Amino acid sequence: MSKEISKLEPTTLWSIFEQICKIPHPSKKESQIIDFVMNFAEKHGLKAKKDEVGNVLIQKPATPGMENKQTVVLQGHLDMVPQKNNETRHDFDKDPIEAYVDGEWVKAKGTTLGADNGIGVAASMAILVDDSLKHGPVECLFTVDEESGMTGAFAIKPGFVNGDILLNLDSEDEGELYIGCAGGIDTNAFFGYKEEKLPNGYKSFKLKVKGLKGGHSGLDINLGRGNAIKILNRLLWTGIKHYQLKINSIEGGSLRNAIPREAEAIIALPAENEKKFSEKVNEINEDIKNELQTIDDNVNISIAAHDNISTIIDEHTAHNLVKSVYGCPNGAIRMVPGMESVVETSTNLAVVKSENGKIEIATLQRSSVNSAKEDLCNMVRAVFELAGAEVGHTGEYPGWKPNINSAILKTMKKVYNKKFGKTPEVKVIHAGLECGLLGNVYPNLDMISFGPTIRNPHSPDEMVNIDSVKRFWKYLVETLENIPEK
Numbered sequence: 001m002s003k004e005i006s007k008l009e010p011t012t013l014w015s016i017f018e019q020i021c022k023i024p025h026p027s028k029k030e031s032q033i034i035d036f037v038m039n040f041a042e043k044h045g046l047k048a049k050k051d052e053v054g055n056v057l058i059q060k061p062a063t064p065g066m067e068n069k070q071t072v073v074l075q076g077h078l079d080m081v082p083q084k085n086n087e088t089r090h091d092f093d094k095d096p097i098e099a100y101v102d103g104e105w106v107k108a109k110g111t112t113l114g115a116d117n118g119i120g121v122a123a124s125m126a127i128l129v130d131d132s133l134k135h136g137p138v139e140c141l142f143t144v145d146e147e148s149g150m151t152g153a154f155a156i157k158p159g160f161v162n163g164d165i166l167l168n169l170d171s172e173d174e175g176e177l178y179i180g181c182a183g184g185i186d187t188n189a190f191f192g193y194k195e196e197k198l199p200n201g202y203k204s205f206k207l208k209v210k211g212l213k214g215g216h217s218g219l220d221i222n223l224g225r226g227n228a229i230k231i232l233n234r235l236l237w238t239g240i241k242h243y244q245l246k247i248n249s250i251e252g253g254s255l256r257n258a259i260p261r262e263a264e265a266i267i268a269l270p271a272e273n274e275k276k277f278s279e280k281v282n283e284i285n286e287d288i289k290n291e292l293q294t295i296d297d298n299v300n301i302s303i304a305a306h307d308n309i310s311t312i313i314d315e316h317t318a319h320n321l322v323k324s325v326y327g328c329p330n331g332a333i334r335m336v337p338g339m340e341s342v343v344e345t346s347t348n349l350a351v352v353k354s355e356n357g358k359i360e361i362a363t364l365q366r367s368s369v370n371s372a373k374e375d376l377c378n379m380v381r382a383v384f385e386l387a388g389a390e391v392g393h394t395g396e397y398p399g400w401k402p403n404i405n406s407a408i409l410k411t412m413k414k415v416y417n418k419k420f421g422k423t424p425e426v427k428v429i430h431a432g433l434e435c436g437l438l439g440n441v442y443p444n445l446d447m448i449s450f451g452p453t454i455r456n457p458h459s460p461d462e463m464v465n466i467d468s469v470k471r472f473w474k475y476l477v478e479t480l481e482n483i484p485e486k
């Protein structure tokens with residue numbers, strides 16, 4: 001079975017990828033694959049170095065006659081996301097990935113394949129050993145730990161790479177060129193609350209929002225999908241304004257980089273308001289279904305009797321919480337000028353959770369323009385501070401602002417056109433790429449991100465399209481031949 005993979009073309013790339021599959025390399029456990037690439041350099045007489053976090057740089061001199069070309073950095077990440085199906089027995093620390101050919105695709109048996117970014121790494125290594133190619137000076141930069149925090153790219157120091165142009169090989173749609181990415185920052189709000197005694201004559205209920213699609217808080221933020229926390233909050237607002245609703249607890253969302261699909265609150269209502277509020281809930285459910293028509297209309301809001309509660313979040317805090325969640329911006333805020341279908345700046349109200357006298361709210365702002373990200377993060381901060389919350393920030397990383405006049409973009413468009421008879425799509429991704437961090441340290445690097453077609457990355461259904469790898473390789477080789485002179 002694995003023999004088939006090494007027979008695929010280009011054979012050098014695929015046989016290196018096959019070797020990579022045999023080496024365990026989940027994020028934060030890259031030592032074996034670092035050794036593999038370092039030994040590879042030594043075996044082929046190439047200069048290599050490693051920094052203190054494990055990022056590797058391997059240099060290959062220009063081929064004869066190409067010495068005047070600008071230096072190109074080929075960049076990919078060494079780690080992969082370790083995901084497996086429930087029924088699959090696999091130890092990512094020890095077991096090889098079982099890659100196999102299935103029609104037009106290469107897949108893995110029950111686990112992530114690691115084509116993200118193993119194909120990019122294999123392509124770079126194939127460039128290093130293929131003596132039939134024509135290219136200027138090449139440096140291969142292999143970073144660690146992209147998938148769980150980009151700590152490798154974060155640690156890159158000035159002077160580690162020397163190139164003029166950087167080709168990031170970590171994109172997932174062949175025929176697309178990425179020229180920008182979003183940076184991000186977390187904004188976290190905290191309310192302290194007192195537990196108060198529930199007044200007499202109240203009944204307890206669980207109010208729940210579910211059935212939403214959710215999705216990635218960057219890539220899917222422009223789809224207009226429902227945010228379960230925002231929807232739940234509309235119900236709480238109405239309940240407080242008109243039905244004397246009290247809140248015992250609230251919980252919604254799970255991951256900061258996911259649009260929240262579900263949210264629920266344990267509430268109490270005066271017994272006489274039960275029926276009227278239930279009717280109102282149904283009415284709002286219909287309104288929201290209508291608003292989310294064709295986008296997210298499986299939304300389901302329910303109210304059901306709950307075990308009696310005895311305490312509630314103090315009224316002052318509960319009201320401030322609901323008002324601030326209402327006022328908090330959410331979704332796409334601005335599109336990239338000149339690329340109106342691409343989100344420039346967005347925010348996701350991701351998680352809310354009350355527990356032991358404390359309410360935590362987690363949000364994530366993204367933008368390809370660093371100042372716009374800061375502006376939006378202040379906006380979110382201001383709303384929660386107005387409501388008396390404490391606000392802090394974590395996890396900031398820079399974006400990569402698109403440069404439509406980039407010289408390497410012009411070259412790569414021309415090469416693609418000549419080779420495949422069509423124009424590649426030029427895009428900006430509304431999520432983080434290592435290019436944002438690298439561009440921050442090397443502001444003069446002219447960067448592009450591209451790659452073969454990979455579907456369902458980060459899941460056991462990950463697969464890479466075989467033909468697209470062939471085209472990606474030819475495109476990479478021809479791009480290197482056509483790099484501008486110094």
Ligand SMILES: [Zn+2]
Pocket residue numbers: 077116117146170
């Ligand atoms: Zn990747």
